[in-house]
Amino acid sequence: MIILGLDPSLTCTGWGVIRSEGSRLTHIANGQIATNTKAPMPERLLHLLDAVYAVIGQYEPDRAAVEEVFVNKNPQSTLKLAHARGAVLAACGRASLPVIEHSTRSVKKSVVGTGAAEKTQVQAMLKVLLPGIAVSGADAADALAVAIADAHMGGRI
Numbered sequence: 001m002i003i004l005g006l007d008p009s010l011t012c013t014g015w016g017v018i019r020s021e022g023s024r025l026t027h028i029a030n031g032q033i034a035t036n037t038k039a040p041m042p043e044r045l046l047h048l049l050d051a052v053y054a055v056i057g058q059y060e061p062d063r064a065a066v067e068e069v070f071v072n073k074n075p076q077s078t079l080k081l082a083h084a085r086g087a088v089l090a091a092c093g094r095a096s097l098p099v100i101e102h103s104t105r106s107v108k109k110s111v112v113g114t115g116a117a118e119k120t121q122v123q124a125m126l127k128v129l130l131p132g133i134a135v136s137g138a139d140a141a142d143a144l145a146v147a148i149a150d151a152h153m154g155g156r157i
Helices: 041-059 075-094 104-112 119-129 138-153
Strands: 002-007 012-021 024-034 063-067 099-102
Touching: 002 041, 002 138, 012 041, 012 138, 024 041, 024 138, 041 075, 063 075, 063 138, 099 104, 099 138, 104 119, 104 138, 119 138
Parallel strands: 002 063, 063 099
Antiparallel strands: 002 012, 012 024
16 A cells, blocks of 8 residues: 655645555655745645646555644634645545545654654654655655554544
């Protein structure tokens, strides 16, 4: 089973691809998709859609895993996140790729053992679960964590 983990963001969307064979996890690839902050919103969203669609085409995952939306204190930030998430989900839809959504808390609990884990704890566990990987950045690390959590949960919410 090849799983694409996605951490949507309008500024920088993280992605990570892993193979899950029983309890064995193997890193395939990871990266980040940055958008031009000065470009109009429609161009930024199209860039995200096209870039995620290209990742799907290159790695041919069996399913995608995405974190559920969380509400920020700033409504504008939440709205921008929702737009980016929509573009990412549309790319999956274009590719007829099934998508499973997981809460941030369940991802952290699955990867670290506690839903209140810090980002540094999640990143440390990535090195344990996928030894020797080079992670492209914090957003890619979050995406890999989503993919790992999905593998642990067997594609269930």
